[in-house]
Amino acid sequence: DPDSVEFYTSGRxxxxxxxxxxxxxxxYGTNNFPDCSNMCHEPTxxxxxxSIGVGKGTVELEDFDHCDLVLCIGHNPGTNHPRMLGTLREVSKRGATxxxxxxxxxxGLERFTSPQSPIEMLSMSSTELASTYYxxxxxxxxxxxxxxxxxxxxMHEEALxxxxPGVIDEAFITEHTEGFDALKADLESTDWEHILKVSGMAREEIQHIARLYASAERTIICYGMGITQHQYGTQNVQQIANLLLMRGNIGKPGAGICPLRxxxxxxxxxxxxITEIPPQSLLDGIEGVxxxxxxxxxxxxxxxAIxxxxDGKAKALLCLGGNLAEAISDPQVTFPAMRNLDLVVHMATKLNRSHLLLGKHNYLLPVLGRTETDVQATGAQSVTVEDSMSMVHASRGSLDPASPHLKSEPALVASLAKATLPDSVVDWSAMAADYSRIRDAIEAVFPAFENFNERIKHPGGFRLYNxxxxxxxxTPSGRAQFKVMQGINEDPRSLKCHDLVLTTLRSHDQYNTTLYGLNDRYRGVTGRRDVLFINAEEAEKRQLRVGDRVDLMALDPDGNPTSRQMKNLTIVIIDMAPGSVGAYYPEANVMVPLDSHDTKSGIPAYKSIPISMKRVTDETQTTSGVLR
Structure with missing residues:
Protein backbone atom coordinates (compact mmCIF):
# COMPACT_ATOMS: atom_id res chain seq x y z
CA ASP A 1 0.00 0.00 0.00
CA PRO A 2 1.72 3.26 -1.08
CA ASP A 3 -0.12 5.13 1.67
CA SER A 4 1.76 3.10 4.28
CA VAL A 5 4.91 5.09 3.44
CA GLU A 6 5.66 8.58 4.81
CA PHE A 7 7.92 10.92 2.79
CA TYR A 8 9.29 13.52 5.22
CA THR A 9 10.95 16.71 3.96
CA SER A 10 13.24 19.16 5.72
CA GLY A 11 13.00 22.81 4.75
CA ARG A 12 16.72 22.94 4.04
CA TYR A 28 4.96 5.69 -6.15
CA GLY A 29 1.34 6.47 -5.30
CA THR A 30 0.99 8.67 -2.21
CA ASN A 31 0.52 12.27 -1.09
CA ASN A 32 1.97 11.56 2.36
CA PHE A 33 4.27 14.55 2.86
CA PRO A 34 4.92 15.29 6.53
CA ASP A 35 7.11 18.35 6.39
CA CYS A 36 8.94 20.69 8.74
CA SER A 37 6.47 23.40 7.70
CA ASN A 38 3.84 21.40 9.61
CA MET A 39 5.72 22.46 12.74
CA CYS A 40 6.49 26.13 12.03
CA HIS A 41 4.49 28.16 9.49
CA GLU A 42 1.68 25.87 8.38
CA PRO A 43 -0.85 28.38 9.77
CA THR A 44 0.59 30.87 7.29
CA SER A 51 -7.45 35.83 3.63
CA ILE A 52 -5.47 37.17 0.68
CA GLY A 53 -5.22 34.29 -1.81
CA VAL A 54 -1.53 33.39 -1.33
CA GLY A 55 0.16 31.35 1.39
CA LYS A 56 3.21 33.60 1.62
CA GLY A 57 4.21 37.01 2.81
CA THR A 58 3.63 39.96 0.50
CA VAL A 59 6.65 42.15 1.22
CA GLU A 60 10.05 42.25 -0.43
CA LEU A 61 13.24 43.63 1.04
CA GLU A 62 12.83 47.01 -0.65
CA ASP A 63 9.57 47.57 1.24
CA PHE A 64 11.59 48.06 4.43
CA ASP A 65 13.16 51.11 2.77
CA HIS A 66 9.76 52.80 2.50
CA CYS A 67 7.76 51.71 5.56
CA ASP A 68 6.85 54.11 8.37
CA LEU A 69 6.16 51.44 10.98
CA VAL A 70 7.27 47.86 11.59
CA LEU A 71 5.37 45.74 14.12
CA CYS A 72 7.43 42.74 15.25
CA ILE A 73 5.14 40.17 16.88
CA GLY A 74 6.16 36.82 18.35
CA HIS A 75 9.70 36.49 17.06
CA ASN A 76 13.29 36.99 18.22
CA PRO A 77 15.57 37.97 15.32
CA GLY A 78 18.70 38.10 17.46
CA THR A 79 18.60 34.32 17.80
CA ASN A 80 16.40 33.04 14.98
CA HIS A 81 16.72 35.58 12.14
CA PRO A 82 20.04 37.39 12.68
CA ARG A 83 20.28 38.69 9.11
CA MET A 84 17.09 40.63 9.73
CA LEU A 85 18.85 42.75 12.35
CA GLY A 86 20.69 44.66 9.64
CA THR A 87 17.40 45.46 7.91
CA LEU A 88 15.78 46.63 11.15
CA ARG A 89 18.87 48.70 11.90
CA GLU A 90 18.46 50.57 8.62
CA VAL A 91 14.73 51.05 9.30
CA SER A 92 15.57 52.59 12.67
CA LYS A 93 18.40 54.78 11.39
CA ARG A 94 16.19 56.46 8.80
CA GLY A 95 13.65 57.35 11.47
CA ALA A 96 10.88 54.80 11.00
CA THR A 97 9.25 53.31 14.09
CA GLY A 108 17.89 41.25 19.79
CA LEU A 109 14.80 43.43 19.38
CA GLU A 110 16.12 46.29 21.50
CA ARG A 111 19.58 47.16 20.19
CA PHE A 112 21.99 45.91 17.55
CA THR A 113 25.72 46.38 17.08
CA SER A 114 26.39 45.78 13.42
CA PRO A 115 29.55 43.73 12.70
CA GLN A 116 29.67 45.58 9.36
CA SER A 117 29.93 48.96 11.09
CA PRO A 118 33.55 49.69 12.13
CA ILE A 119 32.41 52.63 14.26
CA GLU A 120 29.91 50.56 16.25
CA MET A 121 32.37 47.68 16.64
CA LEU A 122 35.27 49.91 17.77
CA SER A 123 33.20 52.15 20.03
CA MET A 124 31.09 49.31 21.49
CA SER A 125 28.03 51.34 20.51
CA SER A 126 24.78 50.11 19.01
CA THR A 127 21.64 51.18 17.18
CA GLU A 128 18.31 51.20 18.97
CA LEU A 129 15.80 48.98 17.18
CA ALA A 130 12.39 48.83 18.88
CA SER A 131 11.45 52.26 20.21
CA THR A 132 8.59 50.67 22.12
CA TYR A 133 8.44 47.17 23.60
CA TYR A 134 5.25 45.57 24.87
CA MET A 155 -10.91 56.22 16.37
CA HIS A 156 -12.48 56.02 12.91
CA GLU A 157 -15.98 56.83 14.16
CA GLU A 158 -14.71 59.70 16.32
CA ALA A 159 -12.78 61.19 13.40
CA LEU A 160 -15.78 61.01 11.07
CA PRO A 165 -10.57 61.81 7.68
CA GLY A 166 -11.14 58.35 9.13
CA VAL A 167 -8.33 55.95 10.04
CA ILE A 168 -9.88 52.96 8.25
CA ASP A 169 -9.40 52.79 4.47
CA GLU A 170 -13.04 52.49 3.44
CA ALA A 171 -12.27 52.89 -0.27
CA PHE A 172 -9.84 49.96 -0.19
CA ILE A 173 -12.25 47.85 1.87
CA THR A 174 -15.10 48.52 -0.57
CA GLU A 175 -13.05 47.84 -3.69
CA HIS A 176 -10.91 44.93 -2.56
CA THR A 177 -12.45 43.06 0.39
CA GLU A 178 -15.38 41.15 1.82
CA GLY A 179 -16.46 40.39 5.37
CA PHE A 180 -15.70 43.69 7.08
CA ASP A 181 -19.18 44.09 8.56
CA ALA A 182 -18.91 40.67 10.22
CA LEU A 183 -15.49 41.54 11.63
CA LYS A 184 -16.80 44.88 12.90
CA ALA A 185 -19.70 43.18 14.67
CA ASP A 186 -17.33 40.67 16.27
CA LEU A 187 -15.00 43.41 17.51
CA GLU A 188 -17.86 45.47 18.92
CA SER A 189 -19.14 42.45 20.85
CA THR A 190 -15.73 41.70 22.40
CA ASP A 191 -15.48 43.22 25.88
CA TRP A 192 -12.41 45.01 27.15
CA GLU A 193 -12.20 43.15 30.43
CA HIS A 194 -11.68 39.89 28.57
CA ILE A 195 -9.16 41.44 26.16
CA LEU A 196 -7.04 42.82 28.99
CA LYS A 197 -7.17 39.62 31.03
CA VAL A 198 -6.11 37.35 28.17
CA SER A 199 -3.51 39.69 26.65
CA GLY A 200 -1.96 40.63 29.98
CA MET A 201 -1.56 44.18 28.66
CA ALA A 202 -2.90 47.51 29.86
CA ARG A 203 -5.54 49.23 27.76
CA GLU A 204 -3.22 52.23 27.39
CA GLU A 205 -0.56 50.00 25.84
CA ILE A 206 -2.97 48.61 23.27
CA GLN A 207 -4.21 52.15 22.56
CA HIS A 208 -0.65 53.30 21.93
CA ILE A 209 -0.09 50.54 19.38
CA ALA A 210 -3.35 51.47 17.66
CA ARG A 211 -2.42 55.16 17.50
CA LEU A 212 1.00 54.40 16.04
CA TYR A 213 -0.63 52.16 13.45
CA ALA A 214 -3.31 54.73 12.60
CA SER A 215 -0.72 57.47 12.08
CA ALA A 216 1.58 55.38 9.85
CA GLU A 217 0.97 55.55 6.13
CA ARG A 218 2.84 52.31 5.40
CA THR A 219 3.11 49.45 7.89
CA ILE A 220 4.83 46.06 7.76
CA ILE A 221 3.90 43.40 10.30
CA CYS A 222 6.54 40.71 10.87
CA TYR A 223 5.66 37.62 12.86
CA GLY A 224 7.19 34.32 13.87
CA MET A 225 6.23 31.11 15.59
CA GLY A 226 4.99 32.98 18.64
CA ILE A 227 1.95 33.64 16.47
CA THR A 228 1.65 30.32 14.65
CA GLN A 229 2.30 27.60 17.24
CA HIS A 230 -1.09 27.70 18.96
CA GLN A 231 -4.31 25.74 18.71
CA TYR A 232 -5.76 28.73 16.86
CA GLY A 233 -2.51 29.66 15.12
CA THR A 234 -4.21 29.94 11.73
CA GLN A 235 -6.74 32.40 13.15
CA ASN A 236 -3.87 34.37 14.71
CA VAL A 237 -2.29 34.83 11.29
CA GLN A 238 -5.65 35.90 9.88
CA GLN A 239 -6.07 38.55 12.60
CA ILE A 240 -2.79 40.09 11.45
CA ALA A 241 -4.12 40.07 7.89
CA ASN A 242 -7.35 41.69 9.13
CA LEU A 243 -5.39 44.47 10.83
CA LEU A 244 -3.41 45.19 7.67
CA LEU A 245 -6.48 45.10 5.43
CA MET A 246 -8.30 47.63 7.62
CA ARG A 247 -5.87 50.32 6.47
CA GLY A 248 -5.08 48.99 3.00
CA ASN A 249 -1.60 47.89 4.06
CA ILE A 250 -1.31 45.00 1.64
CA GLY A 251 -0.35 45.51 -1.98
CA LYS A 252 1.37 48.87 -1.77
CA PRO A 253 5.07 49.84 -1.43
CA GLY A 254 6.40 49.83 2.11
CA ALA A 255 3.56 47.76 3.54
CA GLY A 256 2.49 44.16 3.91
CA ILE A 257 2.63 40.96 5.89
CA CYS A 258 6.00 39.33 6.57
CA PRO A 259 6.09 35.81 8.08
CA LEU A 260 9.61 34.99 9.25
CA ARG A 261 10.44 31.40 8.37
CA ILE A 274 5.74 19.35 -1.00
CA THR A 275 2.19 19.33 0.34
CA GLU A 276 -0.12 16.64 1.66
CA ILE A 277 -3.11 18.58 0.33
CA PRO A 278 -2.15 19.17 -3.31
CA PRO A 279 -4.23 21.58 -5.39
CA GLN A 280 -5.72 20.06 -8.51
CA SER A 281 -3.58 22.37 -10.64
CA LEU A 282 -0.44 20.69 -9.27
CA LEU A 283 -1.71 17.18 -9.93
CA ASP A 284 -2.87 18.12 -13.43
CA GLY A 285 0.48 19.76 -14.13
CA ILE A 286 2.41 16.64 -13.13
CA GLU A 287 0.15 14.46 -15.26
CA GLY A 288 0.49 16.78 -18.24
CA VAL A 289 4.28 16.92 -18.08
CA ALA A 305 2.11 10.56 10.02
CA ILE A 306 3.07 9.99 13.66
CA ASP A 311 -1.29 2.74 15.03
CA GLY A 312 0.76 0.44 12.80
CA LYS A 313 -0.72 1.83 9.57
CA ALA A 314 2.54 3.40 8.42
CA LYS A 315 5.24 0.84 7.67
CA ALA A 316 8.05 3.01 6.32
CA LEU A 317 9.50 6.48 6.85
CA LEU A 318 11.81 8.11 4.32
CA CYS A 319 13.38 11.39 5.44
CA LEU A 320 14.93 13.95 3.13
CA GLY A 321 16.92 15.58 5.91
CA GLY A 322 15.50 16.87 9.16
CA ASN A 323 15.13 15.64 12.72
CA LEU A 324 11.45 14.72 12.88
CA ALA A 325 11.57 12.90 16.22
CA GLU A 326 12.98 15.89 18.10
CA ALA A 327 11.07 18.55 16.19
CA ILE A 328 7.55 17.24 16.66
CA SER A 329 5.55 17.21 19.88
CA ASP A 330 4.96 14.35 22.30
CA PRO A 331 8.16 12.25 22.28
CA GLN A 332 6.37 9.82 24.62
CA VAL A 333 4.30 8.83 21.58
CA THR A 334 6.64 9.78 18.74
CA PHE A 335 9.72 7.81 19.78
CA PRO A 336 8.03 4.39 20.15
CA ALA A 337 5.96 5.11 17.03
CA MET A 338 9.10 5.54 14.94
CA ARG A 339 10.62 2.39 16.44
CA ASN A 340 7.48 0.57 15.28
CA LEU A 341 8.39 0.91 11.58
CA ASP A 342 9.54 -1.80 9.21
CA LEU A 343 11.79 0.53 7.21
CA VAL A 344 13.50 3.82 8.11
CA VAL A 345 15.66 5.75 5.63
CA HIS A 346 17.46 9.00 6.46
CA MET A 347 19.37 11.26 4.07
CA ALA A 348 21.45 13.65 6.13
CA THR A 349 24.49 15.89 6.33
CA LYS A 350 24.96 15.39 10.09
CA LEU A 351 23.81 13.00 12.78
CA ASN A 352 20.80 13.70 14.97
CA ARG A 353 18.52 12.01 17.51
CA SER A 354 16.07 10.68 14.90
CA HIS A 355 18.79 8.48 13.43
CA LEU A 356 18.94 6.50 16.68
CA LEU A 357 15.27 5.50 16.62
CA LEU A 358 15.64 2.22 14.80
CA GLY A 359 12.91 0.25 13.09
CA LYS A 360 13.35 -3.26 11.72
CA HIS A 361 15.45 -2.16 8.73
CA ASN A 362 17.40 1.10 8.82
CA TYR A 363 19.50 3.07 6.36
CA LEU A 364 21.44 6.28 7.02
CA LEU A 365 22.59 7.81 3.74
CA PRO A 366 25.04 10.73 4.00
CA VAL A 367 24.68 13.43 1.35
CA LEU A 368 26.65 16.40 0.10
CA GLY A 369 26.18 19.62 2.01
CA ARG A 370 25.20 22.85 0.27
CA THR A 371 28.75 24.20 0.64
CA GLU A 372 30.39 21.23 -1.12
CA THR A 373 30.97 21.01 -4.86
CA ASP A 374 28.37 18.93 -6.67
CA VAL A 375 29.72 17.50 -9.92
CA GLN A 376 27.45 15.29 -12.03
CA ALA A 377 27.79 13.81 -15.52
CA THR A 378 27.34 17.19 -17.22
CA GLY A 379 29.63 19.10 -14.85
CA ALA A 380 29.31 21.26 -11.73
CA GLN A 381 25.73 21.81 -10.60
CA SER A 382 23.88 24.54 -8.73
CA VAL A 383 20.67 24.36 -6.72
CA THR A 384 18.06 26.97 -5.84
CA VAL A 385 16.04 28.07 -2.83
CA GLU A 386 13.17 30.50 -2.25
CA ASP A 387 13.35 32.85 0.71
CA SER A 388 10.51 34.30 2.80
CA MET A 389 10.10 37.18 0.37
CA SER A 390 9.53 34.94 -2.68
CA MET A 391 13.05 35.56 -4.00
CA VAL A 392 14.57 32.56 -5.80
CA HIS A 393 18.34 32.40 -6.12
CA ALA A 394 20.97 29.82 -6.97
CA SER A 395 23.92 28.60 -4.93
CA ARG A 396 26.89 26.44 -5.83
CA GLY A 397 29.21 24.80 -3.32
CA SER A 398 32.94 25.49 -3.44
CA LEU A 399 34.44 23.14 -0.84
CA ASP A 400 35.84 19.71 -1.60
CA PRO A 401 33.36 16.99 -0.56
CA ALA A 402 34.03 15.27 2.74
CA SER A 403 34.17 11.97 0.83
CA PRO A 404 34.36 11.09 -2.88
CA HIS A 405 31.54 8.60 -2.25
CA LEU A 406 28.97 11.19 -1.21
CA LYS A 407 25.94 11.64 -3.43
CA SER A 408 24.00 14.86 -3.73
CA GLU A 409 20.38 14.98 -2.58
CA PRO A 410 18.96 15.20 -6.13
CA ALA A 411 21.19 12.34 -7.31
CA LEU A 412 20.31 10.18 -4.31
CA VAL A 413 16.57 10.82 -4.66
CA ALA A 414 16.79 9.95 -8.36
CA SER A 415 18.68 6.73 -7.53
CA LEU A 416 16.08 5.71 -4.94
CA ALA A 417 13.27 6.41 -7.39
CA LYS A 418 14.93 4.36 -10.14
CA ALA A 419 15.48 1.42 -7.80
CA THR A 420 11.95 1.59 -6.38
CA LEU A 421 10.11 2.21 -9.65
CA PRO A 422 11.70 0.05 -12.37
CA ASP A 423 8.90 0.91 -14.82
CA SER A 424 8.98 4.65 -14.11
CA VAL A 425 7.99 7.03 -16.91
CA VAL A 426 10.37 9.66 -15.50
CA ASP A 427 13.92 9.94 -16.87
CA TRP A 428 15.56 10.10 -13.46
CA SER A 429 19.09 9.63 -14.80
CA ALA A 430 18.82 12.62 -17.12
CA MET A 431 17.65 14.93 -14.36
CA ALA A 432 20.31 13.71 -11.93
CA ALA A 433 22.98 14.32 -14.57
CA ASP A 434 21.88 17.89 -15.27
CA TYR A 435 19.89 19.89 -12.72
CA SER A 436 18.84 22.37 -15.38
CA ARG A 437 16.53 19.61 -16.59
CA ILE A 438 14.93 19.50 -13.15
CA ARG A 439 14.38 23.24 -13.37
CA ASP A 440 12.89 22.82 -16.85
CA ALA A 441 10.44 20.33 -15.34
CA ILE A 442 9.62 22.69 -12.47
CA GLU A 443 8.94 25.43 -15.01
CA ALA A 444 6.69 23.12 -17.01
CA VAL A 445 4.60 22.21 -13.94
CA PHE A 446 4.60 25.65 -12.29
CA PRO A 447 4.10 28.59 -14.69
CA ALA A 448 5.46 31.06 -12.09
CA PHE A 449 8.94 29.66 -12.82
CA GLU A 450 8.89 30.83 -16.43
CA ASN A 451 12.41 31.01 -17.93
CA PHE A 452 13.76 29.51 -14.69
CA ASN A 453 17.27 28.61 -15.85
CA GLU A 454 17.91 32.03 -17.32
CA ARG A 455 16.47 34.08 -14.48
CA ILE A 456 18.64 32.44 -11.80
CA LYS A 457 21.68 33.81 -13.64
CA HIS A 458 20.65 37.34 -12.65
CA PRO A 459 22.51 38.69 -9.60
CA GLY A 460 20.31 38.09 -6.58
CA GLY A 461 17.97 35.81 -8.53
CA PHE A 462 14.35 36.72 -9.23
CA ARG A 463 11.05 37.19 -7.44
CA LEU A 464 8.18 34.80 -8.03
CA TYR A 465 4.90 36.43 -8.92
CA ASN A 466 3.00 37.28 -5.75
CA THR A 475 -9.67 33.77 -3.43
CA PRO A 476 -12.91 32.20 -4.72
CA SER A 477 -14.60 35.62 -4.82
CA GLY A 478 -11.59 37.50 -6.17
CA ARG A 479 -11.52 39.68 -3.05
CA ALA A 480 -9.46 39.68 0.13
CA GLN A 481 -11.38 38.29 3.09
CA PHE A 482 -11.78 39.61 6.62
CA LYS A 483 -11.83 36.43 8.72
CA VAL A 484 -13.67 36.41 12.04
CA MET A 485 -12.13 34.49 14.92
CA GLN A 486 -14.64 33.31 17.48
CA GLY A 487 -13.54 34.56 20.88
CA ILE A 488 -10.03 35.68 21.74
CA ASN A 489 -8.43 32.56 23.23
CA GLU A 490 -5.88 31.16 20.80
CA ASP A 491 -5.51 28.06 22.99
CA PRO A 492 -8.91 26.87 24.25
CA ARG A 493 -7.31 24.34 26.60
CA SER A 494 -5.97 27.30 28.60
CA LEU A 495 -9.45 28.68 29.31
CA LYS A 496 -9.57 27.14 32.78
CA CYS A 497 -5.84 27.46 33.42
CA HIS A 498 -5.01 31.15 33.63
CA ASP A 499 -2.41 30.85 36.40
CA LEU A 500 0.76 29.96 34.49
CA VAL A 501 1.26 29.24 30.80
CA LEU A 502 4.50 27.76 29.44
CA THR A 503 6.01 28.65 26.08
CA THR A 504 8.91 26.93 24.34
CA LEU A 505 12.01 28.92 23.40
CA ARG A 506 15.25 28.51 21.49
CA SER A 507 18.63 29.53 22.87
CA HIS A 508 21.21 31.69 21.15
CA ASP A 509 23.46 28.61 20.68
CA GLN A 510 20.70 26.74 18.85
CA TYR A 511 19.16 26.52 15.41
CA ASN A 512 15.88 24.61 15.35
CA THR A 513 16.67 21.23 16.97
CA THR A 514 20.45 21.57 16.51
CA LEU A 515 22.31 22.61 19.67
CA TYR A 516 25.72 24.16 19.06
CA GLY A 517 26.37 24.90 22.71
CA LEU A 518 24.80 25.24 26.13
CA ASN A 519 24.88 29.04 26.38
CA ASP A 520 22.15 31.62 25.85
CA ARG A 521 24.18 34.81 26.01
CA TYR A 522 21.42 37.41 25.76
CA ARG A 523 19.38 35.75 28.52
CA GLY A 524 22.30 35.23 30.89
CA VAL A 525 22.38 31.42 30.77
CA THR A 526 25.75 29.65 30.64
CA GLY A 527 26.53 25.95 30.35
CA ARG A 528 23.04 24.55 30.85
CA ARG A 529 19.55 24.19 29.40
CA ASP A 530 17.61 22.81 32.39
CA VAL A 531 16.15 26.22 33.26
CA LEU A 532 12.78 27.90 33.64
CA PHE A 533 12.39 31.56 32.73
CA ILE A 534 9.97 33.53 34.90
CA ASN A 535 9.50 37.19 35.80
CA ALA A 536 10.39 38.58 39.21
CA GLU A 537 6.79 39.19 40.29
CA GLU A 538 5.64 35.65 39.48
CA ALA A 539 8.70 34.24 41.24
CA GLU A 540 8.09 36.35 44.34
CA LYS A 541 4.45 35.20 44.48
CA ARG A 542 5.74 31.64 44.74
CA GLN A 543 8.64 32.53 47.06
CA LEU A 544 11.15 31.52 44.41
CA ARG A 545 14.62 32.97 43.92
CA VAL A 546 17.26 32.67 41.23
CA GLY A 547 18.76 29.18 41.38
CA ASP A 548 15.78 27.53 43.06
CA ARG A 549 14.54 24.37 41.40
CA VAL A 550 11.00 23.46 40.35
CA ASP A 551 9.05 20.64 38.75
CA LEU A 552 6.44 21.43 36.10
CA MET A 553 3.27 19.48 35.37
CA ALA A 554 1.17 20.06 32.27
CA LEU A 555 -2.55 20.52 32.90
CA ASP A 556 -5.44 19.07 30.93
CA PRO A 557 -8.22 21.32 29.53
CA ASP A 558 -10.07 21.09 32.85
CA GLY A 559 -7.05 22.28 34.79
CA ASN A 560 -6.13 18.89 36.24
CA PRO A 561 -2.48 17.72 36.45
CA THR A 562 -1.32 15.17 33.88
CA SER A 563 1.63 12.79 33.81
CA ARG A 564 3.57 15.16 31.52
CA GLN A 565 6.38 16.65 33.57
CA MET A 566 9.67 18.50 33.41
CA LYS A 567 11.69 17.99 36.56
CA ASN A 568 14.33 19.91 38.47
CA LEU A 569 14.44 23.06 36.35
CA THR A 570 16.49 25.96 37.71
CA ILE A 571 14.79 29.34 38.06
CA VAL A 572 16.11 32.19 35.90
CA ILE A 573 14.53 35.62 36.44
CA ILE A 574 13.85 37.49 33.20
CA ASP A 575 11.76 40.42 32.01
CA MET A 576 8.67 38.53 30.87
CA ALA A 577 4.91 38.97 30.65
CA PRO A 578 2.78 38.12 33.71
CA GLY A 579 1.41 34.59 33.95
CA SER A 580 4.03 33.36 31.50
CA VAL A 581 7.06 31.10 31.83
CA GLY A 582 9.49 29.69 29.28
CA ALA A 583 11.58 26.54 28.79
CA TYR A 584 13.77 25.35 25.96
CA TYR A 585 12.62 23.54 22.86
CA PRO A 586 12.84 20.64 22.07
CA GLU A 587 13.18 19.49 25.69
CA ALA A 588 9.78 20.97 26.55
CA ASN A 589 8.06 18.99 23.78
CA VAL A 590 7.28 16.39 26.46
CA MET A 591 4.64 18.81 27.74
CA VAL A 592 2.72 18.95 24.44
CA PRO A 593 0.29 16.08 23.70
CA LEU A 594 0.15 14.91 20.09
CA ASP A 595 -3.51 15.93 19.94
CA SER A 596 -2.78 19.50 21.05
CA HIS A 597 -2.48 21.22 17.70
CA ASP A 598 -4.00 23.91 15.53
CA THR A 599 -7.50 22.91 14.53
CA LYS A 600 -7.03 24.05 10.92
CA SER A 601 -3.36 23.55 10.05
CA GLY A 602 -2.31 20.78 12.44
CA ILE A 603 0.71 22.63 13.86
CA PRO A 604 1.57 21.50 17.41
CA ALA A 605 0.66 24.06 20.09
CA TYR A 606 4.19 24.49 21.46
CA LYS A 607 3.65 28.08 22.56
CA SER A 608 0.84 27.90 25.09
CA ILE A 609 0.98 25.05 27.61
CA PRO A 610 -1.01 25.43 30.86
CA ILE A 611 1.06 24.19 33.78
CA SER A 612 1.33 23.92 37.53
CA MET A 613 4.63 24.32 39.36
CA LYS A 614 6.09 22.68 42.45
CA ARG A 615 9.23 23.73 44.27
CA VAL A 616 11.92 21.06 44.60
CA THR A 617 13.60 20.61 47.96
CA ASP A 618 16.67 18.53 48.69
CA GLU A 619 14.37 15.78 49.90
CA THR A 620 12.31 15.75 46.69
CA GLN A 621 15.16 16.30 44.22
CA THR A 622 14.91 14.27 41.02
CA THR A 623 16.93 13.91 37.87
CA SER A 624 16.67 17.03 35.74
CA GLY A 625 15.05 17.00 32.35
CA VAL A 626 13.38 14.04 30.75
CA LEU A 627 15.12 10.79 29.85
CA ARG A 628 14.10 9.30 26.52
Missing amino acids: ASNEAAFLWQLFARE SVGLPE IVAINPLRER KVRVGGDAAMLKGVMKILLT SKGE GHSNVQGDRTVG FGFRPPQKHGHGAIE KAMR AASERVWL
Missing part, protein backbone atom coordinates in the same frame (compact mmCIF):
# COMPACT_ATOMS: atom_id res chain seq x y z
CA ALA A 13 16.28 20.71 0.94
CA SER A 14 16.74 22.58 -2.34
CA ASN A 15 13.97 23.20 -4.87
CA GLU A 16 15.55 20.61 -7.14
CA ALA A 17 15.73 17.88 -4.48
CA ALA A 18 12.23 18.65 -3.17
CA PHE A 19 10.69 18.57 -6.64
CA LEU A 20 12.22 15.15 -7.36
CA TRP A 21 11.12 13.97 -3.90
CA GLN A 22 7.46 14.83 -4.46
CA LEU A 23 7.63 13.42 -8.00
CA PHE A 24 9.03 10.13 -6.65
CA ALA A 25 6.36 9.86 -3.95
CA ARG A 26 3.50 10.68 -6.28
CA GLU A 27 4.60 8.23 -8.95
CA SER A 45 0.25 28.40 4.41
CA VAL A 46 -3.35 27.62 5.43
CA GLY A 47 -4.55 30.96 6.77
CA LEU A 48 -3.25 33.48 4.26
CA PRO A 49 -4.75 31.80 1.16
CA GLU A 50 -8.17 32.17 2.82
CA ILE A 98 9.74 49.72 15.25
CA VAL A 99 7.41 48.26 17.88
CA ALA A 100 8.16 44.88 19.46
CA ILE A 101 5.35 42.78 20.92
CA ASN A 102 6.59 39.61 22.59
CA PRO A 103 6.20 37.78 25.92
CA LEU A 104 9.93 38.16 26.66
CA ARG A 105 11.95 41.32 26.38
CA GLU A 106 14.61 40.11 23.94
CA ARG A 107 17.93 41.92 23.55
CA LYS A 135 5.09 42.24 26.67
CA VAL A 136 1.97 40.31 25.69
CA ARG A 137 0.98 37.33 27.82
CA VAL A 138 1.75 33.93 26.32
CA GLY A 139 -1.36 33.03 24.33
CA GLY A 140 -2.61 36.63 24.31
CA ASP A 141 -1.76 37.70 20.74
CA ALA A 142 -5.30 37.40 19.36
CA ALA A 143 -6.68 39.38 22.29
CA MET A 144 -4.11 42.12 21.71
CA LEU A 145 -4.78 42.22 17.95
CA LYS A 146 -8.54 42.39 18.47
CA GLY A 147 -7.99 45.17 20.98
CA VAL A 148 -5.98 47.19 18.45
CA MET A 149 -8.66 46.70 15.79
CA LYS A 150 -11.42 47.59 18.25
CA ILE A 151 -9.67 50.89 19.05
CA LEU A 152 -9.25 51.61 15.33
CA LEU A 153 -13.02 51.35 14.91
CA THR A 154 -13.55 53.84 17.73
CA SER A 161 -18.05 62.59 13.70
CA LYS A 162 -15.68 65.59 13.76
CA GLY A 163 -15.59 65.83 9.99
CA GLU A 164 -12.00 64.57 9.90
CA GLY A 262 13.36 29.33 9.57
CA HIS A 263 14.95 26.82 7.21
CA SER A 264 16.53 28.22 4.07
CA ASN A 265 13.95 26.68 1.73
CA VAL A 266 10.90 25.81 3.80
CA GLN A 267 8.85 28.15 1.59
CA GLY A 268 10.39 26.86 -1.64
CA ASP A 269 9.66 23.23 -0.82
CA ARG A 270 5.99 24.08 -0.56
CA THR A 271 6.11 26.02 -3.82
CA VAL A 272 7.51 23.05 -5.79
CA GLY A 273 4.96 20.55 -4.53
CA PHE A 290 5.18 13.36 -17.04
CA GLY A 291 2.25 11.29 -18.29
CA PHE A 292 1.24 9.49 -15.09
CA ARG A 293 -1.81 10.25 -12.97
CA PRO A 294 -0.81 11.24 -9.43
CA PRO A 295 -2.91 10.07 -6.48
CA GLN A 296 -5.86 12.35 -5.84
CA LYS A 297 -6.48 11.52 -2.18
CA HIS A 298 -5.03 13.87 0.43
CA GLY A 299 -2.11 12.49 2.41
CA HIS A 300 -0.58 12.85 5.87
CA GLY A 301 0.98 15.88 7.47
CA ALA A 302 3.39 15.42 10.38
CA ILE A 303 0.81 14.78 13.12
CA GLU A 304 -1.15 12.32 10.94
CA LYS A 307 -0.42 8.72 14.43
CA ALA A 308 -0.19 6.30 11.49
CA MET A 309 3.15 5.02 12.81
CA ARG A 310 1.72 4.67 16.31
CA ALA A 467 -0.57 38.16 -6.66
CA ALA A 468 -1.53 39.74 -3.34
CA SER A 469 1.42 42.12 -3.63
CA GLU A 470 -0.35 43.56 -6.68
CA ARG A 471 -3.81 43.50 -5.08
CA VAL A 472 -4.86 40.52 -7.14
CA TRP A 473 -6.76 38.28 -4.72
CA LEU A 474 -6.72 34.60 -5.69
